[in-house]
Structures are given as C-alpha cells and as structure tokens.
Amino acid sequence: MESHVHIRSWQMVQPGAPIQLAEHDFSTSALEAGEVLVEVAGCGVCHTDLGFYYGGVRTGRALPLTLGHEISGVVVAAGTGEQALVGRSVIVPAVIPCGACDLCWAGRGSICRKQIFPGSDVHGGFASHVVVPGRGLCPVDDKALQASGLSLAELSVIADAVSTPYQAVLRSGLVRGDVAVFIGAGGVGGFGVQIAAALGAHVIAIDIDEARLASIADHGAAWTLCSKDKDPQVIRKAVAEHVKAQGWSPYTWKIFETSGHPRGQETAFGLLTFGAHLSVVGYTLEKVTVRLSNLMAFDATAQGNWGCLPAHYPRALALVLEGKVKLGPFIEKRPMSQINETFADLHEGKTRRRPVLLPAA
Amino acid sequence: MESHVHIRSWQMVQPGAPIQLAEHDFSTSALEAGEVLVEVAGCGVCHTDLGFYYGGVRTGRALPLTLGHEISGVVVAAGTGEQALVGRSVIVPAVIPCGACDLCWAGRGSICRKQIFPGSDVHGGFASHVVVPGRGLCPVDDKALQASGLSLAELSVIADAVSTPYQAVLRSGLVRGDVAVFIGAGGVGGFGVQIAAALGAHVIAIDIDEARLASIADHGAAWTLCSKDKDPQVIRKAVAEHVKAQGWSPYTWKIFETSGHPRGQETAFGLLTFGAHLSVVGYTLEKVTVRLSNLMAFDATAQGNWGCLPAHYPRALALVLEGKVKLGPFIEKRPMSQINETFADLHEGKTRRRPVLLPAA
Numbered sequence: 001m002e003s004h005v006h007i008r009s010w011q012m013v014q015p016g017a018p019i020q021l022a023e024h025d026f027s028t029s030a031l032e033a034g035e036v037l038v039e040v041a042g043c044g045v046c047h048t049d050l051g052f053y054y055g056g057v058r059t060g061r062a063l064p065l066t067l068g069h070e071i072s073g074v075v076v077a078a079g080t081g082e083q084a085l086v087g088r089s090v091i092v093p094a095v096i097p098c099g100a101c102d103l104c105w106a107g108r109g110s111i112c113r114k115q116i117f118p119g120s121d122v123h124g125g126f127a128s129h130v131v132v133p134g135r136g137l138c139p140v141d142d143k144a145l146q147a148s149g150l151s152l153a154e155l156s157v158i159a160d161a162v163s164t165p166y167q168a169v170l171r172s173g174l175v176r177g178d179v180a181v182f183i184g185a186g187g188v189g190g191f192g193v194q195i196a197a198a199l200g201a202h203v204i205a206i207d208i209d210e211a212r213l214a215s216i217a218d219h220g221a222a223w224t225l226c227s228k229d230k231d232p233q234v235i236r237k238a239v240a241e242h243v244k245a246q247g248w249s250p251y252t253w254k255i256f257e258t259s260g261h262p263r264g265q266e267t268a269f270g271l272l273t274f275g276a277h278l279s280v281v282g283y284t285l286e287k288v289t290v291r292l293s294n295l296m297a298f299d300a301t302a303q304g305n306w307g308c309l310p311a312h313y314p315r316a317l318a319l320v321l322e323g324k325v326k327l328g329p330f331i332e333k334r335p336m337s338q339i340n341e342t343f344a345d346l347h348e349g350k351t352r353r354r355p356v357l358l359p360a361a
Numbered sequence: 362m363e364s365h366v367h368i369r370s371w372q373m374v375q376p377g378a379p380i381q382l383a384e385h386d387f388s389t390s391a392l393e394a395g396e397v398l399v400e401v402a403g404c405g406v407c408h409t410d411l412g413f414y415y416g417g418v419r420t421g422r423a424l425p426l427t428l429g430h431e432i433s434g435v436v437v438a439a440g441t442g443e444q445a446l447v448g449r450s451v452i453v454p455a456v457i458p459c460g461a462c463d464l465c466w467a468g469r470g471s472i473c474r475k476q477i478f479p480g481s482d483v484h485g486g487f488a489s490h491v492v493v494p495g496r497g498l499c500p501v502d503d504k505a506l507q508a509s510g511l512s513l514a515e516l517s518v519i520a521d522a523v524s525t526p527y528q529a530v531l532r533s534g535l536v537r538g539d540v541a542v543f544i545g546a547g548g549v550g551g552f553g554v555q556i557a558a559a560l561g562a563h564v565i566a567i568d569i570d571e572a573r574l575a576s577i578a579d580h581g582a583a584w585t586l587c588s589k590d591k592d593p594q595v596i597r598k599a600v601a602e603h604v605k606a607q608g609w610s611p612y613t614w615k616i617f618e619t620s621g622h623p624r625g626q627e628t629a630f631g632l633l634t635f636g637a638h639l640s641v642v643g644y645t646l647e648k649v650t651v652r653l654s655n656l657m658a659f660d661a662t663a664q665g666n667w668g669c670l671p672a673h674y675p676r677a678l679a680l681v682l683e684g685k686v687k688l689g690p691f692i693e694k695r696p697m698s699q700i701n702e703t704f705a706d707l708h709e710g711k712t713r714r715r716p717v718l719l720p721a722a
Contacts, residue, residue, distance in 0.1 A: 103612065103613075103636070108613065108636050108660075110636075110660045111612060111613075111635040111636040111659070111660045113612075113635070251464065251472060251474075252464075252467075252469065252472075260654075265653045265654070269653070274472040274474070275464070275469050275471075275472040280653055280654065280656045280657045281657065282654075282657070283654045283657050283658065284654050285652070285654070286652070286654075287650050287651060287652045287653075288650070288651065288652075288653050289648050289649070289650045290648060290649065290651070290653070291646070291647070291648045291649075292626050292630070292641055292648075292649050292651070292663070293621075293626075293641065293643075293644045293645050293646070293647075293665075294665070295641045295663060295664065295665030296641045296642065296643070296644050296665035296666060296667060297644065297665065297667070298472070298665060298667075299469075299471045299472045299665055299666065299667035300664075300665050301662060301663070301664045301665070302653070302656060302662070302663045302664075303656065303661075303662040303663075304654075304655070304656030304657035304658070304659060304660055304661050304662070305657060305660065306657060306658070306659075306660035
C-alpha cells in the first residue's frame with residue numbers, strides 16, 4: 001500500500017560548509033525489494049562523521065549527502081520481502097554486508113565489497129527517515145527496552161560505538177580473568193572498557209584526559225592511567241607493575257587501541273606481552289615506527305577491526321539492555337536541528353560525551 | 362639398566378671463537394624421569410645459531426654450550442616413564458613446551474615460559490647425543506621413512522625450517538585456492554612455499570636472490586618476483602597485477618614474512634589487502650615504519666609465529682614423507698667435524714642450501 005512520507009534531512013553540501021536542512025516527499029512505492037524505510041529515533045555523532053566534514057576523508061557517494069551511521073528507529077514501510085519488519089524497533093548496523101557474496105558466505109562480511117555504510121555509501125541517519133536494506137537490522141524488543149529505562153534513540157550508539165569494540169573483544173578471545181588494556185577511553189574505548197569488564201576481564205584504561213578516566217573508573221575500569229606526556233616505555237612499566245601487584249596474568253593481555261592517534265598506537269604496540277592480542281580499532285592516516293618482530297618474539301597477534309557483523313548485534317544489545325554496559329553517562333541527546341553546533345563542539349573538544357541527535361526534538 | 366655412552370659435542374666457548382670438540386662419558390642412570398638420550402642422526406644449521414655465534418644474541422644457558430635445535434635421531438636410553446620410546450626414530454621439536462602449565466593447558470604451548478629450546482636452554486644437537494624431554498618428540502615410522510628414500514638425518518630440518526612455516530600456514534587459515542605470498546625464499550621460506558602449494562594455494566615467492574627464486578620456481582611457486590632494488594609500492598603493484606591477470610582472489614591474501622629483514626617486513630606489510638593475514642616468521646631487532654591503521658581499514662591481521670607446537674609435527678612430517686615437501690634440493694649434508702667451516706660458509710652466503718651436520722660422518 002503506497003503512502004507518502006515527508007522527509008527532513010540534514011545534508012553536508014561541502015566539507016566545512018554549514019550542514020543544510022532539506023525536505024522532500026517520499027513515496028513508499030519507491031522502496032526496492034529488500035529495502036525498508038526507518039523513521040529515525042536517534043543518530044549518534046561519530047568521529048568518522050567529523051573526518052568527512054573536517055578531515056578531508058572522502059565519502060563513498062558524492063555530495064550533497066546526509067551523514068550519520070549510528071541509527072536507531074522504527075521500520076515504517078518495507079519493500080518486497082521485508083514486510084515482517086514493519087512496526088519493529090531496530091538498530092541499523094553501521095556496516096551492512098551484502099550477505100550474498102563469496103566473502104559473506106565465508107563469514108567475512110566485514111570485508112564484503114558490496115557492504116553499505118550509511119552516511120557514506122547511501123544517505124545516513126541525520127534525517128527524519130532513512131532507507132536501508134532490511135537484512136542485518138537488529139530488532140529491539142520493546143518490552144525489554146521499556147524495562148531497561150532506556151529510549152530507542154539512546155540505543156543508536158550501539159550501531160558503532162558499542163558494537164565495534166564488542167566485535168574487537170570477541171575476536172581477541174578474551175576470557176574471564178584476562179587483563180584487558182584500552183588505549184583511549186573516549187566514545188568507542190569507554191564502551192569497550194564496560195564490555196570487557198562485563199565479560200570478566202581486569203580492565204585497565206589509558207587516556208590523556210583525566211576527566212574521561214575518572215568517568216570510566218566508575219564504569220568497569222579496575223585501574224586507570226593518564227598517559228599525557230608519558231613515553232610508551234614508561235607506560236609499559238607502570239602497567240606491568242600494577243598487573244604484578246594485583247596478581248593478574250603477565251601474559252596474553254588483550255590490548256585495544258581505540259584512540260586512533262599515532263602515539264596511542266605506539267603505546268599499544270609497546271604493551272605486547274607473550275601471547276598478547278592487539279586490536280587496532282582506531283584509525284589514523286599517520287604511520288608509526290614499531291618493532292614488528294615483537295609479534296614473532298611474543299607469539300602475539302595484531303588484528304584490525306572494521307565495524308561489527310550484524311550477527312553480533314543482538315548480544316551487544318543484550319549487554320546494554322541488561323545494564324552491563326551503561327549508555328547514560330557517556331551520551332547526550334540534542335535536537336538534530338543543532339547539528340552544526342554539535343559538530344563544532346565535538347571538533348573543538350567541548351563535549352566528552354557522544355552526542356545523539358534527535359530528529360523529532 | 363645402566364650403561365655408559367661416549368658423547369662427542371661441538372661446543373661454542375665464546376661468540377666467534379672456534380667451536381671446539383669436547384668428549385665425555387655419560388651414564389644413562391643420570392637420566393631424570395621423563396628424559397631420554399637421543400643418538401643424533403643429523404642436526405640442521407639455522408640462522409638462529411648464527412645469531413648466537415656472530416650476532417650477539419644471548420643463549421638461555423651460559424657458555425660453553427652445544428648449539429643446534431634441528432635434531433633427528435634414535436632414542437637409545439630413557440629415564441622413568443619414557444621407556445616406550447627406546448629404539449624409536451624421532452624428531453626433536455625446536456620448542457618443547459612443558460605441557461603442564463596454565464598456558465600449555467590453554468593450548469598456548471608456544472608461549473610456555475618453561476619451554477625448552479635445545480641449543481640455547483640446554484645443550485643442543487651439534488653432538489653425537491643429546492638429552493631432551495621425551496614429551497613432544499615426534500616419532501618417525503621407519504618403514505615410511507625407508508619408502509620415502511630419505512634418511513633420518515635429513516628429517517632434522519623438519520624441527521624448525523619445515524615445522525615453523527607449517528604452523529604459520531595453519532594459523533593463517535589458508536585454504537585451497539588462496540593466494541599465498543612469501544617474502545624470503547630461503548631456508549624457512551622455501552619450505553613454506555612448498556607447504557602452501559601442497560595445501561592448494563597459488564604461491565608467489567619474493568626474494569632478492571634470483572638463484573633462490575629459480576630453485577623455488579621448480580618446487581611450488583606459481584610465480585616469482587625479484588625484489589632487489591624495488592620499492593614496496595612497486596612490488597605491491599606487480600603482485601596485484603599478476604594476481605588479477607591470473608584471475609586469483611584480490612582479497613584475503615596469506616602473506617608470510619620469512620626474510621627477517623626490515624625491508625622485507627615493510628614489503629610484507631605493504632601487501633595487505635582486505636581480510637589479509639600477515640605471518641611474521643622472520644626476526645630482526647630493527648624497527649620498521651608502517652601504517653598500522655591499515656590493519657583496521659583492511660580488517661586484516663598480523664600474527665607472529667614462534668616455532669611450532671609438537672602436536673603439529675606429525676602432519677608436517679607426513680607432507681615430507683609423502684613427497685609433497687621436498688628436502689633434497691634445499692639441504693646439504695656435511696660431517697659435523699666441519700662445523701666451523703659450515704658456519705663461516707653460511708654466514709658469508711657461500712651456500713644457499715641449509716646444512717645438515719652428521720656426527721657419524
């Protein structure tokens with residue numbers, strides 16, 4: 001049954017220029033087979049968005065483009081084959097693999113070359129509505145959501161800031177009692193700390209920002225270390241001493257680099273121990289100088305992590321709904337109409353919390 | 362039943378000084394529980410030995426020390442609990458985990474902190490006999506050995522040069538039809554090429570030495586590339602073009618760095634593709650400059666490899682006995698009494714083949 005929907009979207013016209021509100025009518029008959037229309041509840045603002053807007057990173061699709069890839073909402077219309085989703089509350093994965101290529105069949109959806117990244121390959125979530133494939137959407141149980149005290153909008157950050165470190169933790173093979181070290185306790189790292197703690201790790205958080213560390217010390221970090229003006233060797237020594245004093249294992253540390261800064265990467269690489277697993281979650285264009293052979297000497301692994309397979313979303317969501325990963329202290333909701341001020345605040349470091357933009361506010 | 366064995370050993374007295382023949386009588390009653398006495402058939406010479414002798418690398422045990430960790434032979438006496446091994450032809454693993462610590466129980470024997478590396482932690486194989494733990498020895502079926510046309514002495518190189526790349530290939534997840542790229546086609550890399558080819562990969566061998574490439578082109582390398590005076594970017598382009606022309610997969614390459622040179626490591630890192638797995642097998646003390654974030658952008662993995670778990674030896678041995686991995690063209694047998702000349706020849710690059718020293722010759 002065809003219907004018309006009035007769509008508002010906040011579009012990036014060119015890098016650095018004011019993001020502009022655009023409005024148009026959308027006919028649901030335009031939905032192709034497998035597509036759905038999601039009424040956006042909230043969309044988180046990620047440093048990847050700032051990279052597109054300020055940092056010269058190119059979007060997959062030409063401008064003007066609606067950014068935003070941390071999306072939650074309700075499916076309000078569907079194309080052929082996806083009718084069962086209509087009316088469901090969902091989280092839209094930030095990386096949506098095609099599900100039908102050789103790489104997807106081999107379980108390597110994270111590198112699917114037909115994957116869709118909303119807000120880069122297609123219009124994203126800084127809008128009242130977004131058109132995405134129905135495949136891979138993560139349904140949210142409305143009763144469980146209500147019981148959790150969270151709003152659907154708040155769950156938007158699961159689509160990247162929670163799910164990406166969740167996959168990194170899974171891949172690291174972390175088990176109860178392991179030492180987990182996060183370099184960077186910001187958006188992604190902060191949730192990573194909580195996830196690793198929820199899975200039973202002894203978690204150490206390292207950051208250059210004392211306020212961020214204070215916040216994460218209340219939410220899963222067993223120990224924090226301010227790395228400002230400290231050499232990687234000094235940091236390694238301090239961590240090793242703390243681990244020893246606590247009686248934790250000196251081996252097989254799970255190290256998560258989420259800062260995306262060269263200094264953070266060198267610190268992370270310098271923390272390698274026998275059998276360590278280093279997850280490279282943050283991104284920087286800059287090169288770093290490391291003794292790559294340490295991977296051999298320590299029989300250690302460095303693994304990059306791109307997004308999170310849709311298959312892992314339900315468990316990441318469960319950690320949030322069960323209260324094991326807290327969103328509240330780490331996000332702040334703002335009207336989507338304040339997108340330009342919000343980008344500027346984040347860019348200038350005026351907010352430590354991850355903004356979630358609400359189109360309905 | 363106690364017996365006395367006359368043992369000859371060629372000992373490193375100090376780095377760079379002539380290795381000296383020492384002789385002593387050994388009473389088998391001195392074998393402790395779990396130990397065996399192996400009459401050495403052959404012991405391969407590895408660059409690790411040269412590292413101890415020329416390169417300033419410190420041995421685990423103080424000098425004088427008998428080097429040599431690529432050992433095959435026959436068990437001629439055993440302490441309590443290992444009598445069943447007496448009379449068996451065996452390969453002695455280069456890395457012998459304790460088998461009883463938490464790391465071993467967790468399947469991480471490669472990082473067991475009580476592991477024994479013969480020729481560093483205890484006296485090694487440049488001798489007529491060696492005392493090692495019975496656990497982890499890889500028995501050789503004498504009939505299968507005879508049928509293969511190989512000698513027990515020749516199998517010695519399985520203990521590192523064959524088994525180490527075998528474990529690296531296993532860990533890479535290589536499957537039939539994958540593209541495998543070896544940087545370095547020397548001792549370890551040459552056997553690695555054969556192993557990857559035996560498992561069905563399209564194998565590319567890269568080396569700075571044309572003669573080595575010519576040799577490996579006859580034994581498993583589908584394509585070879587001389588990297589002498591070529592930048593990593595040029596090498597990447599050439600490999601990508603060849604892979605494309607052949608219709609092989611542009612993704613999930615299995616890359617093996619076996620050269621142990623900084624340039625080789627930068628070349629290997631520069632070959633990362635989506636979903637690639639880079640095995641760091643070679644070792645150098647030098648640092649390299651790389652864009653570590655490429656691991657994230659490509660969802661790729663760099664994994665170090667230390668030795669090979671004893672559990673994998675039987676399959677590595679089977680590849681050799683079945684003729685899928687040829688030893689003959691890549692090794693040369695010499696009397697152990699020529700150990701000093703052999704070290705010098707290898708150090709000065711006068712031989713491309715891996716020397717196997719025979720104490721009985």
